[in-house]
Amino acid sequence: MNPVLWAEGLVKRYDGRVVVDGVSFAVNGGECFGILGPNGAGKTTTLRCCLGLTTADSGAIGLADFAIPAQARDARYRVGVVPQFDNLDPDFTVEENLLMWARYFDLSHRAARASMPRLLAFAGLSERGHVRIDTLSGGMKRRLTIARALVNDPDILFLDEPTTGLDPQARHLVWDGLKRLTKEGKTLVLTTHFMDEAERLCDRLCVMDSGRIIAEGPPRTLIEQHIEPVVVEVYGEGARAWADSVARPLVSRLEMTGETAFCYTDAAEPLLAAIGEHPTIRAMRRPANLEDVFIKITGREIRD
Amino acid sequence: MNWRFIHLIERNFLVWRKLFIPSLTTNLADPLIYLVGFGFGIGSLVGSVNGRPYIEFLAGGMLCYSTLNSATAEALYSAFSRLKMQRTWEGILHAPMTVTDIIIGEWVWAALKALLSGSAILLIMYALGLAHGFRPLMVLPVLLLLGLCVAGLALVMTTIAKGFDFFAYYFTLVLTPMSFLSGVFFPLRSLPSWLQDVALALPLAHGAMLARGLVFGDPIPHPLSSILLLAVYGVAGVLIAVRVANRRLYR
Structure with a gap:
């Protein structure tokens, strides 16, 4: 089967600065593919290239069997887009936003009206079809933007940081919506700098940093490949010096970030015993996650 | 040529x-106040212009003014707020619409709104007995053309502008001088000849000559070149706006 989206050797420069530096990937139908990386890694620019909203300096892109950017308009008939910053039309109500969006896709008024109950229900806004956009909360706006992206029943959905700026409850509602879409067989491409989001939603992801893809695979596989099973975060006054002298021989790997020491090991017990009743140092034991992968590969945190 | 710009017109409508x-x-209301205030007020001081009452002369100019x-307000302020404040254009680009569709849509929409404003003046002229019969209706295509011309120029400013402040230059340096030089409020020939030449290089004077010719039957010196000048300004403006907007939005 052909991938729904593929990119080969994408390069994009802005004013001589390389923002996307030789990016290649492919997304299969029905897959949720994540592009994970800190702000400024080139995630959004990669998406914009894929949608034909900017032209890569070199490289090739195929989207829904169309060549981008040459046939970007044709491709966008098959695509839904949820941008990072909500750009719902503030001159329209909730329902009018969806209806007008359908018109941009050349759908008839009747077809647009017919899909309205389903889309409003998806957004959880069935009772609010006639309210103005500026009365909606951030979470409602994001859900409406996702519903808007479904107006044309797309094959593939692009979501640029779908939960950035939302409170935890609203994030969970968005995640539920996205999981429903993957269950329906939609292909999702999302960018995020949240580890938990990537781990929770993505079948496969790539980690991007400074315009390059530095790792790719299913989240669990990436973690197993790169990271020891147990992580102990050691923090508190003097943690750095203590970890350097006492912890280092007890663990297989040690990374320092700020005042926290990340200890990677197969067994946490010897380390926890050594900390024992230390007056100022605290320890937290947790399973390895994607952030550890990022720290290992790049030597720094993904949080910015 | 594709027709998708219609969607943008539908949206604005x-x-x-x-x-x-x-x-x-x-x-x-606005033009009625102008017409009654200036027309009767100043009209009582100046008597007749070109052998007709001042209010009639003024009404001919007001059609174009x-x-x-109207075209300027829509293509400058309203369009810029859709570009910058509301990010409406940016949103629409995520649908199968292009920057060119959007600019052409805004262009035609602003001209249609301008035509509506011009038609309102014509309606008032009929009501005040300043226009008679069907012949004045022939001015409507000219008003649409003038709307396209002015909207094309305004869209250049809109697509270049970083903020609303920028438009002050356009008003001070272009629109206000053009409004007073173009024979809208007083006849062109009252100006020194070099200022007449300046006015004749700008679109509004040609719109006013065409409008008075079609509404009142005044002689139009060079009808075809006036129409051509309006068309050239408008098309050049919109082509530049399309170019600038493509660079600005597809970056």
Whole structure:
């Protein structure tokens, strides 16, 4: 089967600065593919290239069997887009936003009206079809933007940081919506700098940093490949010096970030015993996650 | 040529429809105040112009002045707020619409709104007995053309602008001088000849000559070159706007 989206050797420069530096990937139908990386890694620019909203300096892109950017308009008939910053039309109500969006896709008024109950229900806004956009909360706006992206029943959905700026409850509602879409067989491409989001939603992801893809695979596989099973975060006054002298021989790997020491090991017990009743140092034991992968590969945190 | 720009016109029309009562009211009330105030007031001081009452002369100019203002307001302020504040254009680009569709849509929409404003003046002229019969209706295509011309120029400013402040230059350096030099409020020949030449290089004077010719039967010196000048300004403007907007939005 052909991938729904593929990119080969994408390069994009802005004013001589390389923002996307030789990016290649492919997304299969029905897959949720994540592009994970800190702000400024080139995630959004990669998406914009894929949608034909900017032209890569070199490289090739195929989207829904169309060549981008040459046939970007044709491709966008098959695509839904949820941008990072909500750009719902503030001159329209909730329902009018969806209806007008359908018109941009050349759908008839009747077809647009017919899909309205389903889309409003998806957004959880069935009772609010006639309210103005500026009365909606951030979470409602994001859900409406996702519903808007479904107006044309797309094959593939692009979501640029779908939960950035939302409170935890609203994030969970968005995640539920996205999981429903993957269950329906939609292909999702999302960018995020949240580890938990990537781990929770993505079948496969790539980690991007400074315009390059530095790792790719299913989240669990990436973690197993790169990271020891147990992580102990050691923090508190003097943690750095203590970890350097006492912890280092007890663990297989040690990374320092700020005042926290990340200890990677197969067994946490010897380390926890050594900390024992230390007056100022605290320890937290947790399973390895994607952030550890990022720290290992790049030597720094993904949080910015 | 593709027809998708119609969607943008539909969008703007649907928004306008929600506010059309206040919008139509200003379309009718503003020029009525001008016409009655200036027309009767100043008219009583100056008597007749070109052998007709001043209010009639003024009404002919107001047809174009109102069209100009309406096209400018829509293509400058309203369009810029959709570009910058509301990010409406950016959103629409995620649908199968292009920057060119959007600019052409805004262009035609602004001209249609301008035509509506011009038509409101014509309606008032009929009501005040300043226009008679069917012949004055022939001015409507000219008003549409003038609207396209002015909207094309305004869209250049809109697509270049970083903020609303920038438009002050356009008003001070272009629109206000053009409004007073173009034979709208007083006859062109009252100006020194070099200023007449300046006015004749700009679109509004040609719109006013065409309008008075079609409404009152005044002689139009060079009708074809006047029409051509309006068309060239408008098309050049919109082509530049398309170019600038493509660079600005597809970056």
